[in-house]
Amino acid sequence: MSYFMSEKKVRVRFAPSPTGALHIGGVRTALYNFLFARRHGGRLILRIEDTDSRRFVPGAEEYILESFKWLGITFDEGVSFGGDHGPYRQSERRDIYTTYVQALLDNGKAYIAFDTPEELEAKRNETANFQYDASTRMQMRNSLTLPAEEVNRLIAEGKQYVVRFKIDAGEDIHVGDLVRGDVVVNSSVLDDKVLFKSVDGLPTYHLANIVDDHLMEITHVIRGEEWLPSAPLHVLLYRALGWEDTMPAFAHLPLLLKPDGNGKLSKRDGDRLGFPVFPLQWKDPQTGEASSGYRESGYLPEAVLNFLALLGWNPGHDREIMSMDEMIESFDLARCSKSGAKFDYAKGIWFNHQYIQAKPDGEIAGMFLRILEEEGVTAAPDKVITVVGLTKERVDFVKELWDAARFFFVAPTAYDEKTVKKRWKEDSAKHMLELADVLDGIPGFTSGEQESAVMDWIAAEGYGAGGILNAFRLALVGEAKGPHLFDISWVLGKDETLARIKRAVETLR
Numbered sequence: 001m002s003y004f005m006s007e008k009k010v011r012v013r014f015a016p017s018p019t020g021a022l023h024i025g026g027v028r029t030a031l032y033n034f035l036f037a038r039r040h041g042g043r044l045i046l047r048i049e050d051t052d053s054r055r056f057v058p059g060a061e062e063y064i065l066e067s068f069k070w071l072g073i074t075f076d077e078g079v080s081f082g083g084d085h086g087p088y089r090q091s092e093r094r095d096i097y098t099t100y101v102q103a104l105l106d107n108g109k110a111y112i113a114f115d116t117p118e119e120l121e122a123k124r125n126e127t128a129n130f131q132y133d134a135s136t137r138m139q140m141r142n143s144l145t146l147p148a149e150e151v152n153r154l155i156a157e158g159k160q161y162v163v164r165f166k167i168d169a170g171e172d173i174h175v176g177d178l179v180r181g182d183v184v185v186n187s188s189v190l191d192d193k194v195l196f197k198s199v200d201g202l203p204t205y206h207l208a209n210i211v212d213d214h215l216m217e218i219t220h221v222i223r224g225e226e227w228l229p230s231a232p233l234h235v236l237l238y239r240a241l242g243w244e245d246t247m248p249a250f251a252h253l254p255l256l257l258k259p260d261g262n263g264k265l266s267k268r269d270g271d272r273l274g275f276p277v278f279p280l281q282w283k284d285p286q287t288g289e290a291s292s293g294y295r296e297s298g299y300l301p302e303a304v305l306n307f308l309a310l311l312g313w314n315p316g317h318d319r320e321i322m323s324m325d326e327m328i329e330s331f332d333l334a335r336c337s338k339s340g341a342k343f344d345y346a347k348g349i350w351f352n353h354q355y356i357q358a359k360p361d362g363e364i365a366g367m368f369l370r371i372l373e374e375e376g377v378t379a380a381p382d383k384v385i386t387v388v389g390l391t392k393e394r395v396d397f398v399k400e401l402w403d404a405a406r407f408f409f410v411a412p413t414a415y416d417e418k419t420v421k422k423r424w425k426e427d428s429a430k431h432m433l434e435l436a437d438v439l440d441g442i443p444g445f446t447s448g449e450q451e452s453a454v455m456d457w458i459a460a461e462g463y464g465a466g467g468i469l470n471a472f473r474l475a476l477v478g479e480a481k482g483p484h485l486f487d488i489s490w491v492l493g494k495d496e497t498l499a500r501i502k503r504a505v506e507t508l509r
């Protein structure tokens with residue numbers, strides 16, 4: 001069978017429920033599906049699992065689509081991508097599910113149950129750890145215990161019912177998991193899961209998920225560990241529907257853990273610990289609560305993907321910076337870990353820093369120009385590119401360039417007090433006026449030309465270089481920071497450099 005499976009064209013899916021913003025763990029699941037599909041020349045499908053109308057959140061589907069667009073994860077089929085296995089939104093597939101619910105009823109693998117919520121509640125109160133299963137179902141009000149005429153009458157009267165899966169007790173169910181190996185669960189621990197509810201005529205997650213995986217010819221189900229407990233049930237459903245031969249392989253990915261490793265990373269951790277857990281910022285339409293996103297926080301999508309790819313997968317070498325093509329090339333589910341992956345947020349920042357350094361200055365300048373605009377600064381693109389080249393190694397985020405490089409565009413109006421105390425000495429004003437004359441007198445104004453003229457003058461006068469250069473930097477920047485000093489004056493140009501020296505002398509005298 002495995003030979004046959006490997007001959008089949010790989011088809012995987014990402015199947016989010018639109019119940020809110022897409023969690024970063026979901027993004028990692030989608031990424032692994034994407035890498036797997038590309039690695040094997042297969043297809044990636046986006047299916048929206050929206051059969052639970054009570055949990056539907058308006059805007060969530062759009063949010064999911066926009067997130068993947070930003071990240072650059074592309075789907076081959078699915079909601080908004082088209083394809084010949086549609087519709088890909090489960091709420092548009094009602095009739096399809098009804099057919100299979102009926103098939104399960106007809107072949108005795110499922111039954112109709114009329115127990116009301118109150119009756120179930122009473123049962124739970126009466127029996128500790130009550131479970132609706134092989135040991136209890138014959139005490140309940142369902143089509144196994146009621147005469148057929150009564151079942152028909154209740155349905156005709158419009159009584160509400162659910163369809164439950166009839167699970168035989170005492171069988172070991174094997175889930176062949178590509179990450180975890182053979183996972184064995186005894187069917188006695190499973191309850192007779194609800195597959196369909198008459199109240200809205202919709203299937204539950206489990207049935208819709210299996211029917212769609214089958215009809216969409218899914219070969220591998222790659223999803224988060226939280227779905228592992230459902231997998232034995234899914235195996236049984238495949239069998240009950242007679243689809244055992246096309247059962248997909250499973251791969252349950254490790255959990256993402258809090259940065260300290262203590263428990264599962266939650267939505268709350270993000271804003272509590274000061275980092276985003278969503279790709280894009282999100283405002284909950286019900287509560288109005290806002291959560292930050294990677295995009296708005298200034299991350300480059302490539303950095304986010306590279307960071308996420310290594311949370312739970314080991315490429316087999318220790319090169320951490322990997323292009324998408326390299327990740328695809330080496331992606332292997334067998335190299336995913338079983339144990340949870342700590343969400344090391346600082347590492348995410350490190351990745352962003354690396355990607356900023358690797359990006360052409362022109363591209364970063366394009367992003368920085370927008371920030372400059374917001375700050376009310378107009379600057380020539382060429383100058384911005386040069387400034388980016390001189391300062392980007394000092395930042396982790398493009399938006400930090402404003403702080404690191406604003407003095408290139410806006411002259412200091414105040415001088416940092418501590419620096420003044422330390423670096424503006426009694427003779428600094430006199431030295432700066434002489435320096436201005438030296439700089440004014442040189443024919444060229446490149447960084448190198450300035451440097452040699454200034455160093456010659458300092459040597460000839462017998463001055464201390466440190467004191468002069470510190471005061472010069474204070475005059476240009478307003479504080480003790482920035483790249484190589486003569487690079488700053490070169491970018492500022494002669495007029496602006498002389499003007500800043502003059503202003504510092506007047507202000508600090």
Ligand code: GLU
Pocket residue numbers: 014015016017049209222223224227
């Ligand atoms: N709709 C489920 C979710 O929201 C899909 C789980 C699966 O991939 O089977 O994650």
